[in-house]
Amino acid sequence: xxxxxxxNEFFQLITKFQVPFFLVSISSAAIIILFFAMPVSGFAxxxxxxxxxxxxxxxxxxxxxPWGLLQLIVDGxxxxxxxxxxxxxxxxxxxxxAPSLVTLGSLGAFAVIPFSAYIIGANLNIGIFWxxxxxxxxxxxxxxxAWSSDNKWSLLGGMRGAAQIISYEIPLGLSVLSVVVVSxxxxxxxxxxxxxxxxxxxxGHFWNIFHNPxxxxxxxxxxxxxxxxxxxxxxxxxxxxxxxxxxxxxxxSGMRFGLYALAEFAxxxxxxxxxxxxxxxxxxxxxxxxxxxxxxxxLGGKSLxxxxxxxxxxxxxLAKASVIVFVVMWLxxxxxxxxxxxxxxxxWKYLIPISFVxxxxxxxxxxxxxxxxxxxxxSMVHIVGRMLGVYSS
Amino acid sequence: xxxxDLFVLAMFALGIAGAFFTAFHPNILYASISLIxxxxxxxxxxxxxxxxxLAATQLIIYVGGILIxxxxxxxxxxxxxxxxxxxxxxxxxxxxxxxxxxxALLFKLLFSADWGELSEISQSQDGVTLQMGQALSRPxxxxxxxxxxxxxxxxxxxxxxxxxxxxxxxx
Numbered sequence: 001x002x003x004x005x006x007x008n009e010f011f012q013l014i015t016k017f018q019v020p021f022f023l024v025s026i027s028s029a030a031i032i033i034l035f036f037a038m039p040v041s042g043f044a045x046x047x048x049x050x051x052x053x054x055x056x057x058x059x060x061x062x063x064x065x066p067w068g069l070l071q072l073i074v075d076g077x078x079x080x081x082x083x084x085x086x087x088x089x090x091x092x093x094x095x096x097x098a099p100s101l102v103t104l105g106s107l108g109a110f111a112v113i114p115f116s117a118y119i120i121g122a123n124l125n126i127g128i129f130w131x132x133x134x135x136x137x138x139x140x141x142x143x144x145x146a147w148s149s150d151n152k153w154s155l156l157g158g159m160r161g162a163a164q165i166i167s168y169e170i171p172l173g174l175s176v177l178s179v180v181v182v183s184x185x186x187x188x189x190x191x192x193x194x195x196x197x198x199x200x201x202x203x204g205h206f207w208n209i210f211h212n213p214x215x216x217x218x219x220x221x222x223x224x225x226x227x228x229x230x231x232x233x234x235x236x237x238x239x240x241x242x243x244x245x246x247x248x249x250x251x252x253s254g255m256r257f258g259l260y261a262l263a264e265f266a267x268x269x270x271x272x273x274x275x276x277x278x279x280x281x282x283x284x285x286x287x288x289x290x291x292x293x294x295x296x297x298x299l300g301g302k303s304l305x306x307x308x309x310x311x312x313x314x315x316x317x318l319a320k321a322s323v324i325v326f327v328v329m330w331l332x333x334x335x336x337x338x339x340x341x342x343x344x345x346x347x348w349k350y351l352i353p354i355s356f357v358x359x360x361x362x363x364x365x366x367x368x369x370x371x372x373x374x375x376x377x378x379s380m381v382h383i384v385g386r387m388l389g390v391y392s393s
Numbered sequence: 394x395x396x397x398d399l400f401v402l403a404m405f406a407l408g409i410a411g412a413f414f415t416a417f418h419p420n421i422l423y424a425s426i427s428l429i430x431x432x433x434x435x436x437x438x439x440x441x442x443x444x445x446x447l448a449a450t451q452l453i454i455y456v457g458g459i460l461i462x463x464x465x466x467x468x469x470x471x472x473x474x475x476x477x478x479x480x481x482x483x484x485x486x487x488x489x490x491x492x493x494x495x496x497a498l499l500f501k502l503l504f505s506a507d508w509g510e511l512s513e514i515s516q517s518q519d520g521v522t523l524q525m526g527q528a529l530s531r532p533x534x535x536x537x538x539x540x541x542x543x544x545x546x547x548x549x550x551x552x553x554x555x556x557x558x559x560x561x562x563x564x
Contacts, residue, residue, distance in 0.1 A: 094426065126445050126522060133449040136457020140429070143461060147468050155468075162461050169457070186522060 037107055041265035042072035048265075048329050055333040079258035087251050091148040098145030099252065099259035105137035106266040113273045114188045116283050116313035117291050118306055127188035128176055131274060132169070135229060138267070139165035142231075142238065142248050145260070149251035157247025160340060161231060161238030167347045168228040168235075174355035175222040178215060178362040179208050179278045182378075192282030196289045198382055204289065205379035207281035212380060214361035219279045221355045223324075226271040228343070231264065233332040240337060272324035273317075280320050283313030290316070401441040408434030425460070425467050432456050446522040 046061065046069070053060025061068030086095060109131040111121035124130050139162045146158020180186060182205075183194045196204030205211055209219045228235040239247030249260045276282060283290060290313055297304045338346065369378030375386070411430030418424040432455040439448035529537045 091422070093423070097426075124445070126449055129446065129449045133452035133457070136453045139457060139461060140464075143464055143468075144426070147464075159465070162465070166458060166461060169453075 037110065037266055037269075038076075038262065039072070040269060041262045042076060044265040044269060044325065045075060045261070046072045047325075048332075051326070051329045052333050055330075076258075079255055082254040084254040084256065085251075087150050089150040090251065091150070094144050094148035095256075098141045098148060099256045099263075101141030101144065102138050102263040103141075103259045103266075105134045105141060106263040106270060108137075109134040109270055110266075110273075112188045113270070114192050114277055114282055115317055116310045117189070117193070118310050119314065120189055123187065123189050126186045128180070128191065128274070128278060129186050131188075131270070132173060132176065135267075136165070136169060138229075138263070141263075145252065146238075146248035151251050153244040153246075154248050154250045157238040157240070157244045157250070161248055164228055164231070164235065164237060164343060167344060168225045168351075171221050171347065171351035171355045172225040172229060174352070174359050175218040175225065176278065178218050178355070178359045181359065181363050182208060182211050182215060182366055188277060192277050192284065193291075195281040195284045196291070197284065197286055198377065198379070198385065204284075205377045206286070206381040207279065207284065209279045209281075210380050212362060212365045212378065214358040214365060215279070218355060218358045218362070219275070221351050221358065222275055222279065225347075225351060226275060227328065227331070228347070230267040230271055230328075232268060232328055234335040234338050235343060236332075236337060237340060237343060242337075268325060268328055269321065272321040272328070276317065276320035276324055280324075282320075283317040285316055397441055401438060404434045404437035404441060407431075408438065421470075422467055425463050428460055428463065429456065432460060444521060446525060 049071070050060045050068075061071040064070040064074050086092065112124055112127035112130050114120045114123075142161040142165070143158045146154040146156075146161070179191070183191050185191060185194070191208075194205060195207050197206055198204045208215050210216065231238050237247075238244075239249065241247075244250070249257055252260060290309055293305070293309060293312075294303075295305055295308045297308070366378050369375050369383070375382065408431050411427045411432075411434060414427035415424045415431060418427065432451065436448045436451040436456070439445070439451055
């Protein structure tokens with residue numbers, strides 16, 4: 001589906017005096033945000049506190065509900081009820097606009113995440129590119145919010161944030177590009193589908209991270225760059241507490257701050273989802289192709305396979321994503337923060353050259369094995385299989 | 394008139410409104426912020442007219458990159474709220490001549506281009522990304538590389554300008 005088709009579908013019924021499709025879409029998006037993104041991000045804040053407590057050998061939230069599990073609801077209520085303060089010389093228009101831009105950027109990209117072979121918000125043909133495009137809107141929100149709150153700490157944080165996000169978009173884009181070179185598609189569903197376990201005669205090439213050595217390196221480049229994109233430690237310079245109070249969101253309170261915090265956690269979850277789907281195979285497992293499994297159960301003549309497959313796939317996908325979210329939090333409480341110059345050095349002197357080499361390397365790898373040798377697939381699994389004599393053709 | 398046509402028209406309206414604010418708003422900050430609307434509307438136009446790859450590129454490069462650079466420059470300049478700044482900016486004659494010339498050039502392109510081919514492409518289900526990639530790597534490879542080299546020169550020039558001590562002995 002192209003973006004144009006999506007828009008066409010979205011506005012199809014507006015001229016026919018029926019309930020327009022876009023109203024349905026918007027309300028379902030609101031429902032998804034209310035019942036998926038917000039609770040998951042809220043739960044991530046709880047998890048963050050629990051994990052940090054573990055690292056500090058404390059107990060962490062333990063008063064509200066069993067194991068403090070209801071803490072996120074209490075936090076949410078606190079956010080809603082807090083006084084909404086605005087600094088005296090704040091630029092009101094921009095101040096109101098900024099948090100929504102950030103939220104738009106980080107929640108809109110969830111549309112292209114393939115939770116399973118059957119569950120995807122919009123199966124756009126430019127899926128991964130769409131997610132990156134919306135990600136660049138986030139930096140705009142950070143910068144505008146920082147400037148409009150009329151506070152030097154905020155401005156410094158916002159400037160750092162914008163510079164950091166723009167710089168790290170380059171290695172991020174290059175490492176995504178190398179995946180695209182290998183898979184030959186920008187569509188998120190197809191990106192995951194090509195990572196199936198290479199059954200005999202099948203077209204899969206197993207997880208992209210194990211496709212070739214260059215992609216293995218690129219996964220870590222992507223991970224580091226995405227950490228910087230989400231402003232997470234060790235790259236949380238835009239909100240460095242010890243230097244800038246709270247950075248770009250210092251002057252925001254109440255639900256406006258809530259939107260910033262939500263967007264940050266949503267960004268982390270989004271990044272975990274994207275990296276697990278483009279590098280770690282999404283809902284694919286080794287040795288078995290879940291989309292080919294049959295359970296032999298049916299209801300009213302219809303096979304129940306898709307239901308079971310979806311449940312399994314979502315489980316696999318969310319398990320991978322949660323591992324990455326855990327690693328991100330683990331890093332936060334382990335590594336110290338970089339300085340600004342170190343941050344820029346890291347990006348321009350290390351990550352960008354490495355990712356350039358990897359893009360070219362991955363392209364040469366694919367070209368050598370598929371064009372020169374004429375093999376159907378150039379993945380490591382395939383090559384090893386060929387050496388062991390599994391694939392003879 | 395289909396929903397898609399309405400969407401495209403709305404994007405036209407948004408783009409023109411944004412451009413109007415950009416040109417005539419007395420506060421230079423709001424003028425540059427209303428570029429969000431204009432550039433976003435151009436992305437919407439691309440999306441509505443079947444060039445979805447271009448739409449996402451527009452968002453990444455213009456909204457996420459160039460607009461931020463413009464905002465950097467504007468936010469760092471002094472007294473952007475004062476009247477003086479607005480009064481100084483009211484130099485209409487030269488910009489009008491330049492933009493009318495540009496408009497004439499665009500109209501010339503508009504009427505000389507062959508639009509017949511495009512209607513088929515925008516109807517396709519797979520989008521134009523694949524064709525675009527193949528066009529850029531085969532018939533248009535040389536212009537593409539040429540543009541890349543020009544951009545590289547731009548980057549190197551920026552580095553040279555940003556480092557005034559280049560060539561001198563470092564302290």
